[in-house]
Amino acid sequence: MAQVLRVGVLGAGWAGTGHTAAFRHLPDVEVCALWSRSSDRADALASALDSPTLQVYQEWEELITRGGCDVISIATPPMLRSAPFLLALEYGCHVLVEKPMSVGVGEAADMVAAAERASTVTACCFNWRYAPALQAAKWMILDGALGEIRDVRTEWFARLSSDFFHARPWSANMDVANGSLGEGLAHDLDKVRFLTGLEFLKIASVITPIMIKQDSYRVDGGRSVHLAELTGGVLAQLGLAVTAGLNQWRLTVVGDEGSLTVPDEGTTLLRQRHDDAEPLVVDFPPSDEEGDSGDLLQCTWNALIADFVGAVRDNDQTLHNQPDLPTLTDGLRTEQVIAAARQSNTERRWVDIG
Numbered sequence: 001m002a003q004v005l006r007v008g009v010l011g012a013g014w015a016g017t018g019h020t021a022a023f024r025h026l027p028d029v030e031v032c033a034l035w036s037r038s039s040d041r042a043d044a045l046a047s048a049l050d051s052p053t054l055q056v057y058q059e060w061e062e063l064i065t066r067g068g069c070d071v072i073s074i075a076t077p078p079m080l081r082s083a084p085f086l087l088a089l090e091y092g093c094h095v096l097v098e099k100p101m102s103v104g105v106g107e108a109a110d111m112v113a114a115a116e117r118a119s120t121v122t123a124c125c126f127n128w129r130y131a132p133a134l135q136a137a138k139w140m141i142l143d144g145a146l147g148e149i150r151d152v153r154t155e156w157f158a159r160l161s162s163d164f165f166h167a168r169p170w171s172a173n174m175d176v177a178n179g180s181l182g183e184g185l186a187h188d189l190d191k192v193r194f195l196t197g198l199e200f201l202k203i204a205s206v207i208t209p210i211m212i213k214q215d216s217y218r219v220d221g222g223r224s225v226h227l228a229e230l231t232g233g234v235l236a237q238l239g240l241a242v243t244a245g246l247n248q249w250r251l252t253v254v255g256d257e258g259s260l261t262v263p264d265e266g267t268t269l270l271r272q273r274h275d276d277a278e279p280l281v282v283d284f285p286p287s288d289e290e291g292d293s294g295d296l297l298q299c300t301w302n303a304l305i306a307d308f309v310g311a312v313r314d315n316d317q318t319l320h321n322q323p324d325l326p327t328l329t330d331g332l333r334t335e336q337v338i339a340a341a342r343q344s345n346t347e348r349r350w351v352d353i354g
Contacts, residue, residue: 026309094120100183154188178338196230
């Protein structure tokens, strides 16, 4: 492999811009190719990057087949992730794909199978694993700080305007990439699996639409509650609501010797044991190894992509040396849980997760 990794980025929106910044943050990594559905957006990002070696492509297929890239980073809308992923593997590229990695279980399974046949490194971008408080919680749980895990709960009130859904229409339609479940709940499903090491076995869900007041914009699946059984008899309760008011996220893991709570996106950790009068509060300011950016989201992308590039340089296809890096199987598992949740909502019963 060449010493300088050549990266092509598909997508010049929110995630694509974040991926690009994270790759450029690393030594001996060059973002050399860019494509977006919006040529204006691609040109604007290319202008901001001001790199004489960066080429903007008119077709994503041409970027993959003629761009000479070692790595392809896919940050397109979910409907356009599977096809570039499969083509990039055909051309021997390492591939990072945003979550949700597909529009359903069938596509996700095909992507996993293709990744297993390939001789390159792949990963799915569940970047919130890398929030500093979640990283600390993971290690504390592994060290036995909670004893045996008994219960996990997440609660997410997402304050979003109708503009968010107008710009990302797939987020507002359950039949396109699972709507808000693919955009939002997928992260919490992955956090539960990442922190506990447990798997979802069955689920009972209620999923309802919600209205955004500004213009009565209907969001399909904008509010949902899920009760799940995990391996070992552990119960998990997950709530997701799109709201015009409260903006809050919270996760709690309870064990037989104590509990850990992350009361925000991932910068504060509360630990309490049975003999503690008050919880111990530890703050983790968002920062990265090269300097304080102050942007927690960007810091999570920076950390994940640093691990991904490390795996690429080692040709570590099993991600053995980067155990926090989400695999394509992690992406498939969230698709399976969401599919079971939607089936449960329709049939009003517990559904086993395949």
